Amino acid sequence: MNKLTGILLCVALLVGVLAGCGNSNKTDDKTSKPTINILTAVTGGKDEEGMKAFEKELGQLTGYKINMIKPADDYNTVLMQKLKAGGENLDLVYFDQSQLPDLVKQGALQDITSAVEDSNILSDTSIIPEKEWKNIEIDGKIYASFNKKEIERVVNVNEGLINKYGIDFKDADTLDGYYQLFKQLKDKDKTQGFYPFNVSLSLLFDLQPWFASEGLKGGIVVDENGKKTVPWSTDAAAPVWSWLRKLYKEGLMDPDALTDTTKELRNKFQSSQTGVVTDWAAWTGLYNVNAAGSYPNEFKAVAHGGTKNKDGAYMLTRGAASLWGIPSTSKNAKEAMKVLETLATQKGGDLLSVGAKGYDYTDDNGKVELTEKGKEAGMDHGAPFPISEKYKSPLPYNPGVEDALGFLKYASTESYLPETADYTTIVSKEAIRMVKGEVSVEDGLKEMRENLKAKKVID
Structure with missing residues (x-):
């Protein structure tokens, strides 16, 4: 009798332990966090x-x-x-x-x-x-x-080079003003492989500060009636494309601008192989931080707004x-x-x-x-x-960023539409042909418009 009672007691205890284990797992499942x-x-x-x-x-x-x-x-x-x-x-x-x-x-x-x-x-x-x-x-x-x-993309100028060569430059604000700056830099800096200006033509990211001179916004622009246009493909854009063509022809633009990616462009600017680029406002500070002991005497990235439209305002691209x-x-x-x-x-x-x-x-x-x-x-x-408007950084921004952010008020975001990929492909292809001189600006713009219309990017 005692032996049977002992067996039953052991069985009961075993069942209880197993039940307890089962309940413990369920509790863990409910309280565990994903x-x-x-x-x-x-x-x-x-x-x-x-x-x-x-x-x-x-x-x-x-x-x-x-x-x-x-x-x-x-x-x-x-x-x-x-x-x-x-x-x-x-x-x-x-x-x-x-x-x-x-x-x-x-x-x-x-x-x-x-x-x-x-x-x-x-x-x-x-x-x-x-x-x-x-x-x-x-x-x-x-x-x-x-x-x-x-934030926005600004024109970054290496003022270390400006000061080194005693060039008088603050804000050119016009295409000709920047052309004169590039000419001076080219005349004074005889470093092999140096070009005053670089741009990533294939990506189109860097061109808005220059098209502001004609008051033209990048990307696909949709008016109040839903009509789609590409301002950079219009005849009004011809002066800017002609200016870029002149820079390339006269050796003021890095010829690798036809193929350079953003990474390559940044490396050249950081190493003073080029003097002027377009980049995000945050990179004004990153360039200066990366320059280490060369900042600010030998290298100093300073943000500028590029060119102004007829109303005296810059036009920049916000990300x-x-x-x-x-x-x-x-x-x-x-x-x-x-x-x-x-x-x-x-x-x-x-x-x-x-x-x-x-x-x-x-x-x-x-x-x-x-x-x-x-x-x-x-x-x-x-x-x-x-993203928070209430955010307060516990540390100052990197050198030059505060001034760069002052241009944010001039920036706007381009439209992002299903046709944007075709826009980029067509405009960049004709941009490269025009800048290289393979086709006249007039013919290049005409072909650009025809291709954009064929792909229904514009109406």
């Missing part, structure tokens, strides 16, 4: 160690485990492959505004309109102005939130929005929204710009100092200028 998988192109640490520090701090700010995936190259191809493969458990993906319409059309992104409206942070217009949301709406709906505040979207396959949309909210806070902005505390910077009772890793990152971990 891992938020993020596909990123530019946001995060600069290397593997820096990325781990970034993930850890973002995790602390949000309360979730963060896993950031940063492809080594060809980001857009990787993005599309992963989305087409069912999302691969991704909860946030990075892309720019030009990709947004196509991603929405494919049904790749979740509609987050209601979530934004319900968010005390994202719906606060003192943090993110309503015009920013309007700029990225698709048919009145919101499918993404912001990575950073977009397309860099965005975060939640894939339609994500099972952690609520948690992903928390991450997006965090990026719009002061601490989120600190992480995106200055970096991870304890890794990129130290904070001793309010005294913030960059570490060596932080200095190498240049206060840019994806958002040198965080």
Whole structure:
């Protein structure tokens, strides 16, 4: 009898233990927090160690485990492959505004309109102005939130060279004024391989400051009646194309401008192989930081507005929005929204710009100092200028950036339409032919318009 009782007692205890284990697992399932998988192109640490520090701090700010995936190259191809493969458990993906319409059309992104409206942070217009949301709406709906505040592209001049050669230059404001500057630089700097001016013709990014002289906006312009035009293809654009042709012909423009990418252009400007380029306002500061001991006497990037239109105003390009979207396959949309909210806070902005505390910077009772890793990152971990209007940087901007941002009031974003890819292909092809002199400016513009119309880029 006692033996039987003992057996039954053991069985009862075993069942109880197993039941307890089962209940324990269920509790863990309910209380455990998901891992938020993020596909990123530019946001995060600069290397593997820096990325781990970034993930850890973002995790602390949000309360979730963060896993950031940063492809080594060809980001857009990787993005599309992963989305087409069912999302691969991704909860946030990075892309720019030009990709947004196509991603929405494919049904790749979740509609987050209601979530934004319900968010005390994202719906606060003192943090993110309503015009920013309007700029990225698709048919009145919101499918993404912001990575950073977009700034403008300015003309960067290496005033180290200007001062070295005693050239009198402040703001030329006209095509001829810049032509005279380039002539002086070419006459005085006999360094082999030096060209006063460089531009990436194939990308068209760098041309807006020069077309301002004729009051012409880049990209596809849609009027109030819905008519599409490309101002740079009109006869009114001929003086600017002729000016570029003259610079190329006279050896004032780097001949590699026909093929140079932004990376190559930056390397040449940084090493004083060229004197004037167009680049983002943030890069005015990055150039100066990267110059190290050569700044400010030998190298000093200074922002200028380019040329002015007939109303005396500069016309610059503001960047397309860099965005975060939640894939339609994500099972952690609520948690992903928390991450997006965090990026719009002061601490989120600190992480995106200055970096991870304890890794990129130290904070001793309010005294913030960059570490060596932080200095190498240049206060840019994806958002040198965080999206929040309330954001206050704990450190000054890099040298020259404050002045560069003064031109933001002259900048506007180009339209991003389904026809934009064809616009870029056609205009850049004819631009190269005209600048090289393979075709006259008159004939080049005529052919440009014909091709744009054939592809229904213009009406």
